[in-house]
Amino acid sequence: xxxxxxxxxxxGDWLEAPVRLVEGGPLDYLTLDYLAEVTMSILQKQRxxxxxxxxxxxxxxxxxxLAPSLRSKGIRVIANAGGVNPVACAREILxxxxxxxxxxxxxxxxxxxxxxxxxxxxxxxxxxxxxxxLSIRDxxxxxxxxxxxxxxxxxxxxxxxxxxxxxxADAALALAPMIHEFGWKQDDWDLLAAGTTAGHIVExxxxxxxxxxxxxxxxxxxxxxxxxxxxxxxxGGRMVITKHPGTGGRVTRATVTEQLxxxxxxxxxxxxxxxxxxxxxxxxxxxxxxxxxxxGVRGTPRPELLKVSISYLYGWKxxxxxxxxxxxxxxxxxxxxxxxxxxxxxxxxxxxxxxxxFFGINACHAHLAPPLAEPAEVQVKIGARDRDKAKLERxxxxxxxxVLNGPPTATGYGEGxxxxxxxxAYWPALIPRSAIQPTIEVIS
Amino acid sequence: MKxxxxxxxxxRSGDKGDISNVGLIAIEPRYYPILVREVTSDxxxxxxxxxxxxxxxxxxxxxxxxLNFVMEQALDGGGTISLRTDxxxxxxxxxxxxxxxxxAPHELxxxx
Numbered sequence: 001x002x003x004x005x006x007x008x009x010x011x012g013d014w015l016e017a018p019v020r021l022v023e024g025g026p027l028d029y030l031t032l033d034y035l036a037e038v039t040m041s042i043l044q045k046q047r048x049x050x051x052x053x054x055x056x057x058x059x060x061x062x063x064x065x066l067a068p069s070l071r072s073k074g075i076r077v078i079a080n081a082g083g084v085n086p087v088a089c090a091r092e093i094l095x096x097x098x099x100x101x102x103x104x105x106x107x108x109x110x111x112x113x114x115x116x117x118x119x120x121x122x123x124x125x126x127x128x129x130x131x132x133x134l135s136i137r138d139x140x141x142x143x144x145x146x147x148x149x150x151x152x153x154x155x156x157x158x159x160x161x162x163x164x165x166x167x168x169a170d171a172a173l174a175l176a177p178m179i180h181e182f183g184w185k186q187d188d189w190d191l192l193a194a195g196t197t198a199g200h201i202v203e204x205x206x207x208x209x210x211x212x213x214x215x216x217x218x219x220x221x222x223x224x225x226x227x228x229x230x231x232x233x234x235x236g237g238r239m240v241i242t243k244h245p246g247t248g249g250r251v252t253r254a255t256v257t258e259q260l261x262x263x264x265x266x267x268x269x270x271x272x273x274x275x276x277x278x279x280x281x282x283x284x285x286x287x288x289x290x291x292x293x294x295x296g297v298r299g300t301p302r303p304e305l306l307k308v309s310i311s312y313l314y315g316w317k318x319x320x321x322x323x324x325x326x327x328x329x330x331x332x333x334x335x336x337x338x339x340x341x342x343x344x345x346x347x348x349x350x351x352x353x354x355x356x357x358f359f360g361i362n363a364c365h366a367h368l369a370p371p372l373a374e375p376a377e378v379q380v381k382i383g384a385r386d387r388d389k390a391k392l393e394r395x396x397x398x399x400x401x402x403v404l405n406g407p408p409t410a411t412g413y414g415e416g417x418x419x420x421x422x423x424x425a426y427w428p429a430l431i432p433r434s435a436i437q438p439t440i441e442v443i444s
Numbered sequence: 445m446k447x448x449x450x451x452x453x454x455x456r457s458g459d460k461g462d463i464s465n466v467g468l469i470a471i472e473p474r475y476y477p478i479l480v481r482e483v484t485s486d487x488x489x490x491x492x493x494x495x496x497x498x499x500x501x502x503x504x505x506x507x508x509x510x511l512n513f514v515m516e517q518a519l520d521g522g523g524t525i526s527l528r529t530d531x532x533x534x535x536x537x538x539x540x541x542x543x544x545x546x547x548a549p550h551e552l553x554x555x556x
């Protein structure tokens with residue numbers, strides 16, 4: 001049996017979590033997931049400005065902090081912190097923590113292959129909208145294929161202390177050490193499906209252990225010290241989800257089931273580069289306090305096509321806010337919204353989209369929000385989006401004047417004119433598996 | 445009798461681009477048939493109204509006493525594009541739980 005923990009559900013997750021996992025009890029592998037869908041484009045931009053950047057910058061100092069414990073306990077780390085520049089990330093780790101052996105998985109970056117793929121007849125259509133790539137071809141910022149667990153398992157074979165990847169399937173981070181330790185084969189579909197299911201459950205960190213769980217949330221123990229999830233995996237594919245003793249949160253059928261259905265499509269076909277998992281075959285059973293066992297998972301052969309995540313420049317957006325105090329908060333906020341729109345009309349400015357929310361009344365749930373008695377204050381939030389930056393720059397000057405020009409008691413305008421921000425959007429597409437050949441580079 | 449879904453189910457929601465998915469889970473296994481009968485994709489589409497512009501597809505996970513709703517064009521473009529506060533659909537689960545469903549008393553107690 002091996003223990004695999006996930007100490008980071010996204011770049012920005014709790015910095016102490018990996019430290020507490022390493023120091024709070026037995027562990028064999030620590031995985032860390034840093035890459036959300038649009039993170040790669042941010043990293044691409046950073047690398048363009050400075051060729052030594054383009055990775056999750058929190059990661060090298062974290063490893064430096066953990067290095068003595070990792071060594072003394074024999075814990076190995078698998079992380080996708082490499083972003084678009086994993087080799088530079090490895091060098092920075094070695095600068096801060098000399099003596100570590102790092103295996104880098106390369107090959108996910110397909111930015112330079114797009115033209116040849118298109119020439120070969122690959123459409124790279126957006127799998128959500130069906131739109132053709134041609135419409136964004138000149139605005140692409142990054143393109144990375146989702147690498148599976150087998151290249152990471154290869155990297156573990158080198159004996160590296162740390163396996164560093166760029167874009168990979170999140171659940172593959174946890175599956176890789178199982179493949180490595182148990183010798184699972186590329187067509188062990190049910191075993192790969194079991195490991196992928198466990199990996200999916202832990203990939204968002206504490207969302208498996210009580211974080212963001214709606215069921216009876218008031219009784220969730222000790223959010224401040226929430227324990228991050230640990231998989232106990234055995235060679236026959238039995239998985240237990242648990243956490244270190246004495247930590248906060250809890251592992252129950254409710255917390256695990258909520259995470260199992262999180263960010264999925266057709267549950268009978270959960271696609272990864274390694275296997276297609278049928279979540280309708282998953283059985284969860286109580287296995288003692290804070291322990292849920294997973295069994296019965298069935299898998300079918302991996303897809304022939306790999307998902308690629310393309311980021312592209314979409315346009316610009318700007319969101320301005322003002323706060324109105326009682327009395328008549330909603331009437332004032334609505335008058336402010338009408339006023340901004342009337343002034344924009346007078347300027348002959350139209351946008352791809354203008355969106356207004358009355359924050360505190362209907363921002364999240366729109367018409368589904370329960371009617372309120374008079375709130376003490378409301379924030380009016382007016383956002384605009386367009387391809388034309390100049391129009392947004394003008395829009396950004398149309399909110400603050402209301403403080404002196406409009407309905408009374410406007411305040412909370414913060415730092416003044418709202419920022420106009422570039423929108424980098426995400427374009428999921430499919431490429432043939434043969435388009436990428438992952439390789440391993442050992443750096444020490 | 446009418447009940448709020450939140451009395452018999454819990455939920456988690458998240459995003460993939462402009463798609464929001466809501467996993468709806470029965471608090472007790474005996475409530476699962478109520479969810480299957482009452483919470484159809486048509487009702488979910490109508491419940492979300494202007495929040496969800498595209499289609500709603502329902503999937504069943506009887507093994508987990510859960511349903512999964514995949515809602516398209518649900519996030520004003522999604523992720524970075526969206527002008528909504530909840531650009532990731534994180535609160536769509538809680539929004540679904542406000543739906544009213546028709547339940548016979550014996551379905552709650554398990555007796556016939």
